[in-house]
């Protein structure tokens with residue numbers, strides 16, 4: 001490996017890959033059984049954080065940034081005047097192994113521009129993963145990008161070596177895709193996703209019968225959508241997201257605020273702000289869908305197509321549905337507890353546990369760590385002190401915002417924690 | 421009654437032997453002190469405890485009977501914090517646990533239990549940090565060497581993680597503050613002490629000790645770290661919350677080039 005050339009390539013190909021926000025390296029359960037290198041059984045570790053505060057757990061690079069396509073939102077697009085480079089398969093293997101041995105990373109996240117054809121590109125991605133697994137005895141985490149349009153055979157092979165596969169649909173609506181990436185078809189994204197989904201189901205079924213069936217993409221599939229590039233609203237985004245979760249058993253959908261990289265007038269111009277708060281609200285909605293028992297249509301529908309920016313989506317839902325409140329924490333079921341603004345799932349379980357021993361009052365709730373500043377307007381407990389005024393939604397919202405200015409401002413300045 | 425000062429050798433077995441002694445002698449008022457940090461009480465009686473594995477095991481067995489798995493590892497984690505006075509807290513916790521019919525480790529209304537749980541949590545956080553922040557550097561004799569200065573004595577806790585993960589390379593993780601390390605020789609992990617040249621700078625990669633390729637990979641890693649950052653999303657406050665400055669010293673990506 002010639003150091004200087006690799007160095008130059010790494011700079012170009014890491015820079016081009018950084019807009020893909022998924023960095024998860026957990027959920028694989030690939031153990032080090034062969035006294036080889038690495039282990040991916042744990043939670044996935046963030047070995048460092050970038051200055052923008054994101055977790056660094058994988059070596060995230062493109063195999064090449066040569067591309068035959070011209071998607072407007074992408075730095076790698078054909079018409080963009082940037083330096084191009086391509087790694088050799090062995091170079092990526094060497095970088096991964098050497099970074100891993102130094103405890104820099106949990107594994108590799110390899111994506112690519114499409115050069116020549118989808119299959120030609122996918123073949124090389126698979127070759128990297130295969131080498132790592134079979135020649136280097138590598139048990140760390142591997143995330144491969146499924147190249148839209150790649151053949152079923154290649155996708156099957158990819159799943160044998162990778163822990164996770166993903167295709168980024170990037171643009172949430174068909175109309176948006178048509179406008180920004182006219183030579184790309186939604187079907188091409190879907191095809192590898194369907195293949196991988198079916199293989200996962202099949203391998204899981206076989207695994208039950210024959211123990212030695214190899215693992216197939218044990219950490220599942222994910223995808224990413226770019227937010228704020230093609231004028232779509234939150235309702236459309238979350239509908240698409242919901243559809244992908246349900247139809248393709250996705251593990252995660254990532255939302256990535258569009259970072260302006262082009263003067264193309266179909267897109268937000270360079271210098272316009274990255275919509276980070278909106279991105280955060282979408283993640284919160286995603287969580288409400290996956291862990292809090294909400295149906296997406298309760299939060300976003302024809303009447304409410306945009307998420308509020310000044311309050312989180314659960315509070316916003318509650319304010320629109322005051323007839324469901326107040327909830328009695330001593331009797332309510334888990335579903336309703338989870339709907340109280342300000343109550344995370346952890347607190348919900350703590351309440352359910354604690355109320356077995358005694359009826360809970362405000363003191364108890366404080367002790368188990370329930371943040372009452374939002375929750376107090378929406379619940380009653382073993383106490384006759386509760387909100388008795390018949391407050392309007394606007395009034396409640398005002399009171400809450402007034403008492404949480406610091407947090408609210410933090411949110412605006414890029415704070416990305418969920419329901420903190 | 422007069423407080424007895426019990427001095428033990430600083431090991432976990434030593435501490436458990438001390439607890440054994442306390443119960444055996446039915447002592448009520450004691451202060452347990454590590455021999456390295458013990459302060460001589462002028463007017464108190466000092467007893468030096470001899471570490472006996474068998475007694476230690478008996479106490480530990482009792483602990484496991486009386487606490488959940490989580491409770492007993494919390495005790496061990498808290499012990500490794502080396503916070504001054506933690507031994508007395510642990511003893512208080514154990515006395516309470518031994519006297520109760522039911523398992524008490526969730527009873528946070530007891531002050532010692534709450535305190536121990538909090539300390540154990542900080543130690544757990546430090547363990548995870550070290551699993552993330554160890555940076556190995558390849559030495560001339562093909563050993564991957566990492567140096568750390570953790571807030572707490574977490575080497576015993578991270579051994580398993582590194583052994584499982586780096587099964588096919590020799591490595592050393594050295595705790596500079598406490599002057600000992602772990603050495604994995606492809607078979608097993610041993611405790612070890614090393615003599616470093618005077619004024620040895622652990623943060624520098626000196627070509628007298630480290631392999632040539634080490635410089636290249638550090639450079640590549642630094643380049644990668646820079647290239648993967650998105651400037652327009654920069655948020656140093658969040659960054660520092662995740663990677664507090666006191667850890668930067670040994671992070672390859674944080675070295676000035």
Ligand code: SF4
Nearest residue numbers: 067069071074077113
């Ligand atoms: S095909 Fe992929 S890499 Fe190529 S321009 Fe489109 S999004 Fe970018």
